[in-house]
Amino acid sequence: MLLIHCPYCEETLPEVEFVHAGQAHIARPDLPSSQTDEEWEAYLFIRTNEKGIHAERWRHVHGCGRFFNALRHTVTDQFLTTYKAGEPRPELPVEGGDQK
Amino acid sequence: MTTTLSSRHPGVLATSPAVEVSLAEPRGRLSLRARGDLTPFARVLGFALPERIGQRAEEHDIRAIRLGPDEWTLNTPMAAVQRLLEAFAAIYPDHPHSLVDISGREVSLVIEGAQASDLLSIGCARDVEAIPAGEGRRTMFDGTTVVLWKDAADSYRLDIWNSFAPHVLDLLKTGCAELAAEARQA
Numbered sequence: 001m002l003l004i005h006c007p008y009c010e011e012t013l014p015e016v017e018f019v020h021a022g023q024a025h026i027a028r029p030d031l032p033s034s035q036t037d038e039e040w041e042a043y044l045f046i047r048t049n050e051k052g053i054h055a056e057r058w059r060h061v062h063g064c065g066r067f068f069n070a071l072r073h074t075v076t077d078q079f080l081t082t083y084k085a086g087e088p089r090p091e092l093p094v095e096g097g098d099q100k
Numbered sequence: 101m102t103t104t105l106s107s108r109h110p111g112v113l114a115t116s117p118a119v120e121v122s123l124a125e126p127r128g129r130l131s132l133r134a135r136g137d138l139t140p141f142a143r144v145l146g147f148a149l150p151e152r153i154g155q156r157a158e159e160h161d162i163r164a165i166r167l168g169p170d171e172w173t174l175n176t177p178m179a180a181v182q183r184l185l186e187a188f189a190a191i192y193p194d195h196p197h198s199l200v201d202i203s204g205r206e207v208s209l210v211i212e213g214a215q216a217s218d219l220l221s222i223g224c225a226r227d228v229e230a231i232p233a234g235e236g237r238r239t240m241f242d243g244t245t246v247v248l249w250k251d252a253a254d255s256y257r258l259d260i261w262n263s264f265a266p267h268v269l270d271l272l273k274t275g276c277a278e279l280a281a282e283a284r285q286a
Contacts, residue, residue, distance in 0.1 A: 009154065016240050063168075064167065065167075
């Protein structure tokens with residue numbers, strides 16, 4: 001079982017309390033009606049499918065109920081860090097250093 | 101057969117030599133959502149709302165637990181519910197918030213005894229022994245969201261939604277039987 005650190009509860013807790021909620025840092029366009037079909041398609045459907053370190057949203061649904069962001073290595077499944085929603089993606093010391 | 105727990109009388113529901121599960125007396129329950137300056141709410145309540153998630157505060161038999169960054173549950177005597185609803189409504193124009201009476205939504209199970217933590221471990225992935233006594237957590241118990249209040253190292257209360265309560269109670273009964281069987285073998 002994965003252990004995930006909730007940045008709101010400030011505790012490291014079992015995975016069953018959390019749900020995954022897709023890629024992080026995807027901003028909804030301010031004026032959807034100004035978007036071309038291609039831009040809107042990219043916003044709705046196009047994701048990176050990263051092999052390596054991936055910024056993704058999680059929700060502590062059976063706890064504080066808040067969404068937050070996490071950096072997870074998609075190959076090793078290791079959580080490198082978690083941070084509150086709205087904060088920029090943190091720089092890791094050596095991104096992916098020993099994660100190969 | 102499953103019967104709704106709210107139709108039962110408070111009392112012991114399952115036992116083993118070292119742990120006992122009982123249904124608690126009905127309590128008033130209020131869900132409070134608020135942001136910003138919390139001092140007006142503290143004035144109405146008579147005590148400050150807890151500041152950290154999982155922390156509790158209590159005065160005059162009104163217990164508050166913080167469940168999220170902007171969410172608290174108040175556990176009160178039944179008679180206090182109406183008074184609190186009116187007192188909070190009075191400060192609403194200046195301090196918008198949400199206060200909802202959820203008394204009918206949940207029942208509480210009391211789990212007490214030397215093996216209370218062992219019994220909870222059959223349904224809760226969290227390390228319940230690591231929760232400090234006098235605090236509480238919202239967590240997952242056998243697929244159900246529950247609020248776990250830890251009153252002492254060997255005394256817990258579980259707030260469970262009515263519809264999930266028979267399911268949770270069945271698991272606790274099984275757990276009690278297993279613990280009793282272990283005690284007989286030892």
